[in-house]
Amino acid sequence: MMKEQMSIGEFSRIARVSPRTLRFYEEQGLLKPSYISDSGRRYYRPDDLIPLQQIIAYKYLGFSLKDIKAIMSGQAGDSNALLRSLRMQKQALEHKQQHIQQILKAIDHATAVLEAEHRIDPQVISFLIHSIVTEQQQMEWMSDWFPEPLIQRIKENFADESKERDWNMRSTLLLQDLKQALRNHRPDSEEVQQLIEQFMALANELMGDNWYFMNEYADHLENIELPAAIGTPFTEEEEKWFAEAFEYYSIKKGLFSDGHRESE
Incomplete structure (x- = not known):
């Protein structure tokens, strides 16, 4: 039977703190x-277990001690305030859960790539991880600039995680090959142009034949600062080479006109 008055040692043993x-x-x-x-000796009563269990429960839910104090003191007896706090905390935990799930997915996809190809440039594997972790932010940004059918197509393609994993595997290995080719060959070389062809095939697989639309918006987007969520697997010099290689490919294939090139 619990004593009506307990020392701090006795109370701590019963409360398990x-x-x-x-x-x-x-x-x-x-x-x-x-x-x-x-x-100065401290004594507790059985009723003190109730607020202690509340503190432990709120801590378990992720509330800070400051929030717990507000709930238990100034908002005591206000069930609506407690309800709002719980809903806010649930929302925060769900957001954290989604973030953790994205990190786990990024680790899984990066691990699969490294198991397939051990010699991956650190910038390429970092780009893959960053792209997956910031996937939601990228989609939100794209939704502001691109039409809904394109956004929906991308979402549908990545709705199947095994399909997304396969696409990430192929695109990451291709980017690795592109980096190496751009370092060793001219942007208009056959080696680089073949890789650009593969890059276009992967992009079309994801987005469909939307390159005319992308060209239409290219000049508009050039003056817009890209968000931090949009990363790059290339160094500044490699980006310049890639742009030259892509421009050469686009004009050769008739995607962009010579007039577009001259206007730049």
Whole structure:
């Protein structure tokens, strides 16, 4: 049977928290002893287990001690305030859960690539991880600039994770080959142009034949600062070479006109 008055040691054993934790909660104004003797000894009552369990429960849900104090003191008895707090905390935890899931997916996809090809440029594998982790932010940004059918097509293609994993594998290995080719060959060389052809095939697989639309918006987007979520697997010099290689390919294939090239 529980005693009506317990020392801090007795209470800590029943509550399964350390005396040090109880003192800390007291310092934070969360849980004060029911009685403090003249000599400074602290005593607790069975009823003190209720607020202690509340503190533990709220901590488990991820609330800060400041939030817990607000819930238990100024908002005591206000069920609506508690309900709002719980809903906000649920939303925050769901956001954190989604972020963790994206990180786990990024690790899985990067691991698959490294198992297939051990000699991957660090910038390429970092680009893959960054792209997956910031996938949601990228889609939100694209939704502001591109038509809904294109956005929907991308979402549908990546709705199947195995399909997304396969596309990420192929695109990452292709980017690796492109980086190496751009370092060793001219942008208009056959080696580089064959890789650009593969790059276009992968892009069309993801987005469909939307390159005329992309060309239409290219000049408009050039003056817009890209968000941090949009990364690159290339160095600044490699980006210049890639742009030259892509322009050569586009004109040769009739995607862009010579007039477009001259206007730049």
